[in-house]
Amino acid sequence: MKEIGLTDAVSLGCGNPTMLADLKPGEIVLDLGSGAGLDVLLSARRVSPGGHAYGLDMTDEMLELANRNRDRARLKNATFLKGSIESIPLPDDSVDVVISNCVINLAEDKGAVIREAYRVLRPGGRLAVADMVELEPLSSELKQRLDSWAGCISGTIPIDEYRAALVTAGFDEPDFEVHATQSLPGVGKVGSAYIRARKR
DSSP, X not given: OGGGTOSSOOOOOSSOHXXXXXXXXXXXXXXXXXXXXXXXXHHHHHHTTTOEEEEEESOHHHHHHHHHHHHHHTOSSEEEEESBTXXXXXXXXXXXXXXXXXXXXXXXXXXXHHHHXXXXXXXXXXXXXXXXXXXXXXXXXXXXXXXXXXXXXXXXXXXXXXXXXXXXXXXXXXXXXXXXXEEETTTEEEEEEEXXXXXX
16 A cells, blocks of 8 residues: 555455456556555556556445545546446446456445446457355355455355356356365355456
């Protein structure tokens, strides 16, 4: 965080989508569920000069914090938008890269999020997200617990289901790389995954 001069930027994610995305100068990037804005500000640095980074969040508190962090970082190529990741307030074919850090699993309609990501990406655009996935079936009791939702567990889906949603939306060759796992004795197993896909 010293790189961008922040004190309030924290990441509660499960990976590093900004590195996964292999961002390049001049690209337009969108972070779904941007929170305090750390991944957006890191992305803004990487796509400069000529690029722009957007962050999308639904809470006024996070947007206020993210804008404060952007101002402290003195970045002019970062914009934070209010809205739902299931209905992205950007036009079709408007971004080169969509990133997200452990947020899609929290969405009630993950298929809608993935379809929206596909819609806003330009042809050939990239999806690069870090997310939690279900590796072994979780008990319904566990999934209904509030602390499981907050811990990004209750909303997880199996990799095959996640892949099917990506393919159905139109993405080519989704790739899943599980880089950390957590066994929950008696109730199942989850993992942190890096997920890559490209728009046709």
